[in-house]
Amino acid sequence: MRTKSVLTVMMLACAAVCSHVAHAAERVVVLTSDVAEIVVALGHAGDVVGHDRAAKEPELAQAQDIGLSHALSVDVVAQLKPTLVIGSHLAKPDAIWQKFNEIGIHAVEIGGREDGADYPDVIRSVGTLLGNEKQSVELAQHWQHAMTPTGTWGKRVLISYDGKTVAGRNTPGDVLIRAAGGINAAADIDGYKPLNPEAMAELKADVILLAQHNRAMYGSAEEYGHRPEIAAMPAGKQGHVYEVPVHEFFTINLQSPVSVAKLKAMD
Amino acid sequence: MRVERDSTNGVSMPALHQQCCDVAYIRNGRTLLSKIDAEIPAGQFTAIVGPNGAGKSTLLRLLGGLDHPNRGEVYLEQQSITHISAQSRARRIGWLGQFGPSDLPLSVAQYLMLGRHATLGRFGQPNREDRQLVAQVLEDFDMLAQAQQAWRTLSGGERQRAGLARLAVQDVPLWLLDEPTNHLDLKHQIQLFQRLREETAAGRTIVAVLHDLSLATRWADHVILLSEGRLLRQGPPAHVLQADILSTAYDVSTELLYEQGLHWIKPTQLQPPC
Amino acid sequence: MAVILHAVPYRDSNSPHDTNVGFSWHTALGVTIGAAVLLFAIGMSGHGWSWPDLGDPIIARLRLPRIAAALVVGMSLATAGAALQALFRNPLADPGLVGTSSGAALAVVGVMALGIGGISLPLAACGGGLLATALLLTLARLMGGGELALLLMGLVVSSFVGAVIGILLLFSDNLALRSAMSWLSGQLGSADAAQLMWASPLALTGVAMLLILGRDLDCLMLGEDDARSLGVSVSRTRLLTAIGAALVVGAAVSLSGIIAFVGMMVPNACALVIGGERRRLILISGFVGALFLLLMDTLARCVAWPVDMPVGLLVGFVGPLGFLWLFHRRQRGMS
Numbered sequence: 085m086r087t088k089s090v091l092t093v094m095m096l097a098c099a100a101v102c103s104h105v106a107h108a109a110e111r112v113v114v115l116t117s118d119v120a121e122i123v124v125a126l127g128h129a130g131d132v133v134g135h136d137r138a139a140k141e142p143e144l145a146q147a148q149d150i151g152l153s154h155a156l157s158v159d160v161v162a163q164l165k166p167t168l169v170i171g172s173h174l175a176k177p178d179a180i181w182q183k184f185n186e187i188g189i190h191a192v193e194i195g196g197r198e199d200g201a202d203y204p205d206v207i208r209s210v211g212t213l214l215g216n217e218k219q220s221v222e223l224a225q226h227w228q229h230a231m232t233p234t235g236t237w238g239k240r241v242l243i244s245y246d247g248k249t250v251a252g253r254n255t256p257g258d259v260l261i262r263a264a265g266g267i268n269a270a271a272d273i274d275g276y277k278p279l280n281p282e283a284m285a286e287l288k289a290d291v292i293l294l295a296q297h298n299r300a301m302y303g304s305a306e307e308y309g310h311r312p313e314i315a316a317m318p319a320g321k322q323g324h325v326y327e328v329p330v331h332e333f334f335t336i337n338l339q340s341p342v343s344v345a346k347l348k349a350m351d
Numbered sequence: 352m353r354v355e356r357d358s359t360n361g362v363s364m365p366a367l368h369q370q371c372c373d374v375a376y377i378r379n380g381r382t383l384l385s386k387i388d389a390e391i392p393a394g395q396f397t398a399i400v401g402p403n404g405a406g407k408s409t410l411l412r413l414l415g416g417l418d419h420p421n422r423g424e425v426y427l428e429q430q431s432i433t434h435i436s437a438q439s440r441a442r443r444i445g446w447l448g449q450f451g452p453s454d455l456p457l458s459v460a461q462y463l464m465l466g467r468h469a470t471l472g473r474f475g476q477p478n479r480e481d482r483q484l485v486a487q488v489l490e491d492f493d494m495l496a497q498a499q500q501a502w503r504t505l506s507g508g509e510r511q512r513a514g515l516a517r518l519a520v521q522d523v524p525l526w527l528l529d530e531p532t533n534h535l536d537l538k539h540q541i542q543l544f545q546r547l548r549e550e551t552a553a554g555r556t557i558v559a560v561l562h563d564l565s566l567a568t569r570w571a572d573h574v575i576l577l578s579e580g581r582l583l584r585q586g587p588p589a590h591v592l593q594a595d596i597l598s599t600a601y602d603v604s605t606e607l608l609y610e611q612g613l614h615w616i617k618p619t620q621l622q623p624p625c
Numbered sequence: 626m627a628v629i630l631h632a633v634p635y636r637d638s639n640s641p642h643d644t645n646v647g648f649s650w651h652t653a654l655g656v657t658i659g660a661a662v663l664l665f666a667i668g669m670s671g672h673g674w675s676w677p678d679l680g681d682p683i684i685a686r687l688r689l690p691r692i693a694a695a696l697v698v699g700m701s702l703a704t705a706g707a708a709l710q711a712l713f714r715n716p717l718a719d720p721g722l723v724g725t726s727s728g729a730a731l732a733v734v735g736v737m738a739l740g741i742g743g744i745s746l747p748l749a750a751c752g753g754g755l756l757a758t759a760l761l762l763t764l765a766r767l768m769g770g771g772e773l774a775l776l777l778m779g780l781v782v783s784s785f786v787g788a789v790i791g792i793l794l795l796f797s798d799n800l801a802l803r804s805a806m807s808w809l810s811g812q813l814g815s816a817d818a819a820q821l822m823w824a825s826p827l828a829l830t831g832v833a834m835l836l837i838l839g840r841d842l843d844c845l846m847l848g849e850d851d852a853r854s855l856g857v858s859v860s861r862t863r864l865l866t867a868i869g870a871a872l873v874v875g876a877a878v879s880l881s882g883i884i885a886f887v888g889m890m891v892p893n894a895c896a897l898v899i900g901g902e903r904r905r906l907i908l909i910s911g912f913v914g915a916l917f918l919l920l921m922d923t924l925a926r927c928v929a930w931p932v933d934m935p936v937g938l939l940v941g942f943v944g945p946l947g948f949l950w951l952f953h954r955r956q957r958g959m960s
Contacts, residue, residue, distance in 0.1 A: 155795055159718060246804045248814065249932070273931070278807075281672055281687050283931030298804045300737055300746055301815075312686040417850050441856030448850045452714075455846055456901020465847065468840055469856045501900075519856070 703914025728757020
């Protein structure tokens with residue numbers, strides 16, 4: 085009897101020590117907010133000791149702000165003694181990954197296409213690095229399902245950054261439009277390109293989206309709708325010109341299914 | 352190269368004389384000129400001479416109204432030059448600096464026409480009379496063939512001639528020339544002085560800063576000798592050219608000879624270089 | 626059109642043997658070329674050239690303002706360049722030397738960083754440009770005035786402003802700033818009729834000032850003393866030229882952002898052909914600059930259809946090549 089209780093205590097102690105060690109082993113620094121979002125969604129906010137300034141999730145409040153993701157400093161991150169440093173291609177300067185490896189910090193750049201079409205893979209990559217594959221696979225599947233087009237919405241959508249530069253193929257905007265079951269009015273164009281207003285007049289879009297932080301460039305949604313090339317198309321005639329936050333329609337993230345739903349509601 | 356002009360075509364105003372009364376000029380704490388009481392006689396060729404740093408160019412600039420004295424007055428025909436507007440000065444005084452521009456994208460004729468700026472002002476356009484004057488001056492100065500040539504292709508001597516031609520086009524009774532012989536070879540120096548004498552004969556007052564004493568004594572009517580910012584002597588060449596005063600000015604013993612109608616200055620203290 | 630009409634009464638040469646035949650032949654040629662380029666531009670689109678239907682709102686409200694903007698900006702930059710090259714006695718002088726481009730850039734970035742709503746970018750650009758030139762002139766005067774002071778202060782101001790903009794961009798996560806930089810970078814697609822309404826008189830005023838100062842600038846090239854002796858007020862000429870250039874460049878920047886190279890290259894190219902007499906050079910440069918930029922922008926908006934190439938890119942590519950050829954011709958002519 086006594087042996088049994090000693091063994092139990094030892095096992096419990098062992099388990100406690102093991103879990104404590106396992107827990108103490110994870111000190112994660114997330115360099116970019118897009119990856120931070122996934123880390124929090126996978127329930128690993130507690131492992132995070134450092135995040136970039138733009139990551140505003142309340143779960144990360146206890147972690148340290150390491151600065152702007154486009155102007156990172158290796159020293160600031162290294163001081164936190166991380167066991168894992170992760171981020172997307174948005175982390176700058178580009179040489180920072182090599183620097184981390186040179187000083188022996190395990191740093192992994194989460195690869196991914198610019199247009200976010202492989203976002204489920206990104207979710208899974210993060211999960212694998214955190215040692216939580218199962219949950220990440222679930223999350224990825226859930227997200228992918230939410231992004232599958234249902235029925236045919238069929239509207240022509242034009243997503244423009246500042247009223248002149250439009251999102252063609254291979255952009256996050258294009259991914260969102262297709263997920264909504266719509267047609268990218270600028271599908272003839274590859275990537276983000278500035279368009280000649282006369283060419284824009286020929287696009288015949290039903291819905292136009294503008295990144296709202298660029299107001300100074302295009303005036304306002306109403307003013308923009310009065311431009312001759314816009315007024316001639318259905319979006320201008322019916323007033324379906326909308327100003328949207330940039331992260332909702334110019335990036336792919338966990339909230340993208342919500343963006344897709346919003347888009348469908350615009351016409 | 353004979354100048355064939357009557358006095359109406361040559362100088363359209365009566366000859367001017369200038370005067371400096373107790374002029375002093377100080378720049379950056381250094382006194383460049385002091386107690387200058389100089390005369391520039393009308394209708395004559397005055398040479399300002401002296402060693403380096405004597406203040407010759409400074410004095411010339413004061414005469415031209417390009418700078419103003421700290422003390423004393425510079426007079427142009429009894430009128431203080433500070434009370435004459437720039438426009439009015441430009442119609443009476445012509446200036447040819449020591450160094451011309453290094454590059455000028457104009458033709459010779461266009462360069463000459465700039466002399467008319469004083470009379471035309473900002474809004475005027477050259478009329479036929481202006482153009483005829485330029486043509487006449489080009490002919491007088493033997494540059495008619497080069498009228499459309501680019502100024503930058505002229506040789507040093509030709510640029511000097513063009514500069515004087517510009518002054519002729521400006522049609523002013525007083526010419527101020529800062530070291531006009533600097534870039535000229537012997538032949539062109541002689542041509543220059545012959546022309547200057549022709550101009551004074553036609554009634555122009557000319558003042559030139561000269562480096563070369565013998566040229567000054569040979570060609571000038573009136574010589575002003577400066578040294579270390581002071582006026583040592585002024586007057587006809589023979590009066591100024593005295594061994595004692597020259598030795599003081601140039602800090603070298605000299606002997607004067609008068610041979611074959613020319614003054615010769617011979618340094619007597621020739622020390623070997625150390 | 627105003628530029629073309631203005632060219633008509635101007636004499637062709639200062640030579641004593643002036644003939645009227647010369648001047649009208651050249652002017653007629655100029656007018657013909659201008660009309661041809663204009664017709665080409667109005668009818669040209671990504672689908673090729675077609676006889677323009679001025680009733681089409683696309684052409685009337687999109688293409689015509691853009692064409693007018695190209696003419697105004699081209700004229701402005703070239704005339705400013707011609708005047709400043711005389712002022713600084715340097716054929717490499719560029720309209721940016723009076724600080725206008727730097728001031729415009731900083732004003733635009735500043736307005737966006739501070740999120741001042743309601744102030745449009747064009748207004749900020751022009752205002753900032755003029756303020757920068759005023760600051761420059763004041764600083765130069767404090768430094769004792771003179772040509773060197775003006776030049777140095779110009780360099781100091783543009784370097785400093787460039788650094789400030791860089792720092793603002795680095796430490797701000799305001800994405801709008803980056804968009805502002807693209808507006809600033811030399812494009813003609815954003816000018817509308819309203820902007821042209823107030824930018825054009827501003828530009829024409831500046832050009833008029835520079836033309837009036839033309840002969841003063843010629844005299845200035847003789848050297849300060851010689852110029853003064855001809856009745857030119859050197860400091861006033863410098864000041865007025867800088868102001869005229871600032872007005873003209875400010876108007877241009879408000880329409881198109883900063884387009885490099887036109888202001889430096891067009892006057893030099895024109896001088897190789899017609900000589901350097903400043904008044905005539907300013908006029909002809911304005912004319913040639915307007916047509917040149919129009920041609921470049923027509924290519925820029927059609928050659929990569931439907932993508933709109935920023936005209937500054939095309940100018941930076943084509944300009945130097947053309948200039949090299951002209952310079953080579955001049956060298957051969959001189960030897």
